[in-house]
Amino acid sequence: MKIHQIFTHNALRNFTYYIEFDNNEVIIIDPWDAKQAKDFINSKELKLTTIINTHEHWDHTQGNQELVDTYGCEVWAHIVGQGKIPAQSRLLEPGESIRFDKHTTMQVIDTPGHCQAHLCFIVEYKGKPHCIFTGDILFNAGVGNCHNGGDVEDLYETICTKIATLPDTIIVYPGHDYLQNNLRFTLKHEPNNTQAQLWLEKYNQSNINDKPLTTTLFDEKQINTFLRLDNKEIQSHLALNNPSKKDIFIALRSLRDQW
Numbered sequence: 001m002k003i004h005q006i007f008t009h010n011a012l013r014n015f016t017y018y019i020e021f022d023n024n025e026v027i028i029i030d031p032w033d034a035k036q037a038k039d040f041i042n043s044k045e046l047k048l049t050t051i052i053n054t055h056e057h058w059d060h061t062q063g064n065q066e067l068v069d070t071y072g073c074e075v076w077a078h079i080v081g082q083g084k085i086p087a088q089s090r091l092l093e094p095g096e097s098i099r100f101d102k103h104t105t106m107q108v109i110d111t112p113g114h115c116q117a118h119l120c121f122i123v124e125y126k127g128k129p130h131c132i133f134t135g136d137i138l139f140n141a142g143v144g145n146c147h148n149g150g151d152v153e154d155l156y157e158t159i160c161t162k163i164a165t166l167p168d169t170i171i172v173y174p175g176h177d178y179l180q181n182n183l184r185f186t187l188k189h190e191p192n193n194t195q196a197q198l199w200l201e202k203y204n205q206s207n208i209n210d211k212p213l214t215t216t217l218f219d220e221k222q223i224n225t226f227l228r229l230d231n232k233e234i235q236s237h238l239a240l241n242n243p244s245k246k247d248i249f250i251a252l253r254s255l256r257d258q259w
């Protein structure tokens with residue numbers, strides 16, 4: 001199994017992912033641009049079997065119909081996305097475990113917050129969690145917004161109980177590249193975060209077309225403000241009166257909305 005993370009060069013900075021298997025079959029996650037996807041699939045002589053959408057927003061499903069028309073592939077998405085996901089053919093149930101091949105399985109995790117029909121997918125390789133496709137729930141150094149059908153309290157619960165509890169080694173594959181801006185947000189509220197400074201330097205030297213930077217959950221716990229709710233520097237910056245963790249999270253999300 002091989003995972004390709006492809007930047008799509010749009011203003012929203014979407015990523016599309018390809019999970020390539022040894023038998024040349026490929027699964028695509030959140031196809032932004034059908035033409036870019038077809039070029040990728042055809043140049044590698046892969047066989048597209050399945051599209052998986054993390055959620056129903058158009059920037060994650062735009063390529064569905066054209067790819068289905070071209071390859072006759074399936075479209076898998078949240079059961080709650082029924083009627084909103086173009087060409088959906090399989091209704092995924094939270095808690096499902098799907099076997100891809102001898103070594104690879106995928107766990108389907110219900111992750112409301114950014115919108116209500118949002119799933120994250122943990123890929124396990126040889127029985128160990130390898131990576132998670134987080135859509136618009138968790139970004140590198142940030143979390144998704146709640147503007148289009150989301151709920152910030154759901155987002156808080158999802159991040160605390162379903163994301164932060166995963167193994168530190170898991171690789172995070174988000175739906176967008178917002179790393180640079182998110183690191184600046186972290187440094188605004190936690191100016192002494194040396195890891196965030198280092199990652200910003202690393203980002204500025206990286207080439208997203210060549211190889212996008214990836215983080216693990218361990219990295220996220222060091223640079224993602226929304227996973228650092230106990231941090232004293234962040235708390236004193238917010239200056240809330242005796243806040244709970246949820247209050248801090250909600251205040252940060254609101255500040256990030258105006259950032």
Ligand SMILES: [Zn+2]
Nearest residue numbers: 057059136175
């Ligand atoms: Zn999105």
